[in-house]
Every structure is written in structure tokens, then in C-alpha cells.
Amino acid sequence: MTRALGLTVRGALLLLGALAMSVAPRSLPGPPDLVLVAVAGTALLRGPWAGAGMGLAGGWLLDVVPPGAEPMGASALTYAAVGALLGLSRRYVAASPVVLPLAPLAAVALASLGVVMVRGVATAAGITEAGLVDLWWTWAATVLVAVLLLPPLTGLERWLAVRRWT
Amino acid sequence: MRKVLGVLLALTCAVLVLDLARPSWTEPVRAASASVFTPVQQAIRGWDRDELDRVAAERDRLAVEVERLRGRQDAALAAGDLDLPGTAGLRPVGARVVAATPQTSPAGARVVTIDAGSRQGVRADRTVLNADGLVGRVLRVDPSSAEVVLLGDRSVVVGVRVGREGALGSLSATAPSEVPRRGADELTLTAIGDSPMSVGDVVRTLGSPGDVPYSAGIEVGTVTSVDPDSGQLAGTAVVRPAVDADRLDTVVVLTGGQRP
Numbered sequence: 001m002t003r004a005l006g007l008t009v010r011g012a013l014l015l016l017g018a019l020a021m022s023v024a025p026r027s028l029p030g031p032p033d034l035v036l037v038a039v040a041g042t043a044l045l046r047g048p049w050a051g052a053g054m055g056l057a058g059g060w061l062l063d064v065v066p067p068g069a070e071p072m073g074a075s076a077l078t079y080a081a082v083g084a085l086l087g088l089s090r091r092y093v094a095a096s097p098v099v100l101p102l103a104p105l106a107a108v109a110l111a112s113l114g115v116v117m118v119r120g121v122a123t124a125a126g127i128t129e130a131g132l133v134d135l136w137w138t139w140a141a142t143v144l145v146a147v148l149l150l151p152p153l154t155g156l157e158r159w160l161a162v163r164r165w166t
Numbered sequence: 167m168r169k170v171l172g173v174l175l176a177l178t179c180a181v182l183v184l185d186l187a188r189p190s191w192t193e194p195v196r197a198a199s200a201s202v203f204t205p206v207q208q209a210i211r212g213w214d215r216d217e218l219d220r221v222a223a224e225r226d227r228l229a230v231e232v233e234r235l236r237g238r239q240d241a242a243l244a245a246g247d248l249d250l251p252g253t254a255g256l257r258p259v260g261a262r263v264v265a266a267t268p269q270t271s272p273a274g275a276r277v278v279t280i281d282a283g284s285r286q287g288v289r290a291d292r293t294v295l296n297a298d299g300l301v302g303r304v305l306r307v308d309p310s311s312a313e314v315v316l317l318g319d320r321s322v323v324v325g326v327r328v329g330r331e332g333a334l335g336s337l338s339a340t341a342p343s344e345v346p347r348r349g350a351d352e353l354t355l356t357a358i359g360d361s362p363m364s365v366g367d368v369v370r371t372l373g374s375p376g377d378v379p380y381s382a383g384i385e386v387g388t389v390t391s392v393d394p395d396s397g398q399l400a401g402t403a404v405v406r407p408a409v410d411a412d413r414l415d416t417v418v419v420l421t422g423g424q425r426p
Contacts, residue, residue, distance in 0.1 A: 019203070022265035023210050026278075026412045033270045053171050056178065062271060064199040066207065066279040067313045069271035072192050073182030080175060115270050129276070129320060129339060130269060131350035138269045 006165035009156070010054060013038045018061035030137025032145040033112055035062060039083045040108045040146065041153025046166065048087030055083025078118050082111045104150055105143065112142040197308050200279070204311040207264045208281050223260035223416040229297035230418040231258055234384060256377055258418045259286050264311070276302075276319040280417060283310045287421040291379040293371075296417045299385035299408030300324070300371060304419060312419070316411045317386065318353060325372035326355065326386055333361030337369060337386060337405060344396040348404065351411070353387060357401040363392050369405055381420050 017034035024031035035058040043051025059079030062069055069075045086107055093103040116135045122128045160166050185192045234256075261282035267275065282288050284307050294301040294314045302316040315322055323338040334357075341347075341354040348354060357363060367389040373382020387405040395401075 019206060019210065021268040021270075022203075022279075023207050024266075024268075026263070026266050026414060030269055033268070036270070049168055049171060052175075053167070056171070056174055060178070062268060064195060065203050066196075066200045066265050066311060067267050067277040068196055068199065069267055070185070070189075070275055070277075071182050072185040072195070073178045075271050076178045077175070077182065080178075119270060126320070126340070129318070129350075133350070134269055 002163070002165045006160045009160065009165070010038075010042060011057065013041075013153075013156075014054070014058040014061055018058065018065045021062070022065050022067075028137075030134045030139070030141050032141035033115060033138060034145065034149075035059075035079065036082065036112055036115060036142060037108065037146050037149050038153060039079060040086050040104070040111060041150060041157055043083045043086035044090055044093055044104050044107060044150075045154055045157040045161070046087065047090055048084040051083035051085075051087030052080045053083070055079035055081070055086075058083075078115060082114055085114070086111050104154070105146055108146040108150065109139075109143045112139050112146075193306070196306065200308040200311050200313075204264065204279060204281070204308070207279065208262075208311075211262065211264045211281075223262060223418075226297045226416045227258050227260045227418050230295055233297070233299075234258075234295075234381060234420070236383070256381065256420045257287065257422045259288060259421050260416060260418055261286075261288075261312075262416050263314075263414045275321065276316040276411065277305060277313050278316065278414060280312050280314055280419070281310070282419060283308045283312050285309050288312045288419050289421060293377060293379065293381045293384065293420040294417050295384050295420070296409060296414070298410070299387070300380070301409050301411070301414065301417050303379040314417070316414075317407055317409065318351065318411060324380060324386060325374070326369045327372050328355065328357070328361070328363055328369050328389065329367035331361060333363070334358040334372065335363075335369075342399075342402065345393040345402050351407060352390070353405040353407060355389065355403045355405045357403075360401070363389055363401060363403045365389055365391060377420060 017038045020034050039054045039058050042054040056076050059076030062075040063072050089107045116139045119130050123130045259282050261280040263278045264281050265279040267277050288307050290304050290307050292304045300317055302314045304312050305315045306313045318339050320339050323336055326335050326337045328335050335355050337353050337355050369386045371380045371384045374380055385408045387407040389403045390406045391404045393402040
């Protein structure tokens with residue numbers, strides 16, 4: 001029961017992120033990847049399996065929230081892989097006390113770069129198209145938003161853990 | 167937890183393959199998702215802009231109607247007043263763009279969601295435009311929303327007429343390997359035949375029987391440069407689209423056309 005509460009809270013966060021990304025004005029050069037930041041908040045505290053699960057759920061939302069993405073499931077697998085990698089980085093992030101405030105941010109920056117590069121490679125392969133400048137802005141905006149949102153998101157994860165809602 | 171995640175990952179892989187092989191089989195999922203999420207997206211987009219959007223949609227609808235009739239008049243004159251069957255009686259339906267595929271989707275197409283669907287008379291493969299020109303065509307339709315694939319997506323190829331002579335050509339986002347690399351928002355015009363193309367030539371839709379998927383005479387863009395002859399099979403040129411897809415707000419769907 002308590003676990004369901006934790007899942008509901010995280011699901012609501014992912015849903016908010018996916019909806020906000022879908023309705024972001026197209027005039028913005030590169031809207032931030034809010035789903036990735038939400039995935040990072042969980043993965044960096046709870047490890048690769050939770051990160052992969054969170055990434056899978058977030059990617060599925062990006063796949064199905066209109067207009068969605070094609071092929072269906074591609075975003076889910078991409079974000080699951082990125083969530084797992086973020087979770088694997090947990091031990092290194094925790095073991096770097098000197099740069100502790102920056103380590104999670106660096107992990108998110110690398111993860112965002114990975115997601116953006118998948119789109120860039122798909123563009124280079126002729127599967128889709130995306131402007132290089134837009135991708136660059138998306139990465140920069142994601143890092144900037146992570147600076148603001150990662151502390152409260154990790155705080156929320158700790159709060160869920162204290163109440164055993166995990 | 168790990169077993170469940172493994173099963174979910176396997177299911178996701180299966181859906182991915184299914185969507186690539188038989189996209190129609192995953193349509194019910196997208197339709198159900200649209201019926202749940204689109205009203206939420208409409209509400210988010212409509213919180214503070216309802217009246218402005220309504221007036222803008224009306225303005226664009228009228229401007230489009232004027233542009234369409236002007237284009238049809240030009241096309242009719244160029245074709246010697248040829249009366250094409252099935253092109254009369256198109257009804258413009260105003261709509262607002264409420265969502266777009268995020269930049270980070272690994273293979274996302276250039277698709278946006280509009281807040282008009284089958285209840286408003288929108289059907290698949292209908293022309294979508296705004297006051298500036300051609301936006302794209304309707305890809306999928308749900309009761310209260312529709313998805314529009316934008317001009318510039320790799321799957322979109324439009325038959326066009328170029329310049330005053332009305333030379334035939336096709337317009338797409340992909341370019342032959344022999345020509346210079348295109349910018350992010352540039353399209354490639356490939357001529358049919360030897361008709362000359364010049365910088366500044368206006369490119370308009372050729373149109374299809376029954377106006378499906380594209381109505382005739384809608385401005386698509388302007389020729390900004392003509393590629394040198396580098397051995398490509400046909401003459402090519404760079405076209406700047408008339409519509410800025412990154413700043414789409416209100417659009418118009420031409421409904422009422424018949425499939426040929």
C-alpha cells in the first residue's frame with residue numbers, strides 16, 4: 001500500500017514533466033527535458049533498477065502523450081537505459097565528497113547529452129530530423145533546470161524513503 | 167521488482183517491433199491516449215489565451231480562405247480555366263496547436279497535435295495551413311483532436327508548381343547527396359523537366375484530385391538558391407518554407423474534400 005503511494009507520487013511527477021514538454025511553446029529554441037530530471041531524482045538515490053523503471057515509465061509517457069513519438073517504445077527504451085546508467089553512477093556520485101554538489105548535476109548533464117545524442121544520431125542516419133542548435137539548447141536548458149529541480153526532487157525521494165513509501 | 171522490470175522491457179521491445187511492422191495495431195493505444203491527455207493539454211494551453219486564440223483563429227481562417235481562393239484563381243488561369251472535379255465545397259476548420267513532439271524523442275517525427283478532430287469534421291490526409299501558407303497534412307484523427315505531420319518531416323513530399331510559369335516539381339526535406347547540405351528549416355525542390363527556376367520564385371501546391379491530401383494553389387515557400395549542376399538527375403533548388411513551424415499557433419484544416 002505504502003509502495004503504491006510512492007509509485008503514485010513518482011508517476012505524477014513524470015506525467016507533469018511529459019505534459020509540460022508536450023505543451024512547451026515551439027518558439028522556444030530547446031525546451032528542457034523535465035522527464036529526464038525526474039528520472040535522475042530517483043535514479044541517483046535508489047540505483048539502477050529503480051532508475052530503469054522510472055526511465056521506462058517516463059519514456060512511455062513521452063511515447064504516448066499526444067502527439068507522441070514514433071516508433072512507440074523507442075523513447076521508453078532510451079530513457080530506461082539512461083535511468084539505469086544514472087542509477088549506476090550513484091556510487092561514484094556518493095563517493096565524491098569534494099564535488100558533492102556538482103556530481104549529481106554532472107551525471108544529469110551526461111545523461112541529457114546521451115539522450116540528445118540519440119536524437120542527433122537518428123538525425124544523421126536519416127531516421128528523423130532535428131536542428132543541432134535546438135538539441136544544444138535542449139541540453140543546456142535541461143542542465144539549468146536540473147540545477148533548480150534536482151535538490152527538491154532528491155529531497156522528495158528521501159522523504160519517501162523515510163516514510164517507507166518506496 | 168527486477169523480474170517485473172524485465173517483463174516490461176521485453177513487452178516494450180515487442181511493442182516497438184509491432185509499431186514498426188504494423189503501425190495500425192498500435193493505433194488504439196494512441197487513440198486512447200489522445201482521448202485522455204488532449205483535453206488536459208487543451209486546458210493547459212487555454213488557461214490564459216482563450217479569447218486571443220479565438221480571434222486569431224478567426225483571422226487566420228479568413229486569411230486562409232482569401233489565400234486559397236486567390237491561389238485557386240491563379241491555378242485556374244494557368245490551367246486555362248480548367249475545372250477540376252471535386253474541388254469545390256471545402257470548409258475551413260480553425261484549430262489551435264496544443265502539443266508537439268519533444269525534441270528529445272529518439273526518432274520523433276515533426277508532428278503536432280491540434281484541438282480539432284472528427285467531431286469538427288477533420289479527416290485524415292486533409293490539408294492544414296495558416297495565413298502564411300502550407301503547414302502540413304492531417305496524419306491521425308481522434309474525436310476531439312488530430313495529429314498533423316508538418317512540412318519538413320522526412321515522410322512529407324509535396325507536388326508543387328514553381329514561379330509564374332507554373333513549372334512542376336516536388337518538394338521534400340531530403341536532398342540528393344550531390345547538392346550542398348541544407349539548413350535545418352530548408353527544403354529541397356526537385357524540378358520535373360527542364361523548366362528554369364530562379365531565386366525568388368514562389369512555390370505553390372500542385373494539388374490533388376479531391377484536395378486530398380493537398381489543395382491546389384497554397385503557398386509553400388520561396389526559392390532562395392538554385393543548386394549548381396553537380397550531376398543530380400534533375401534540377402534542384404533550396405526553398406525557405408512560408409510557414410515558421412516553430413511558431414505555429416492557430417491553423418486551419420480544409421475539410422470536405424473527397425478521396426479520389
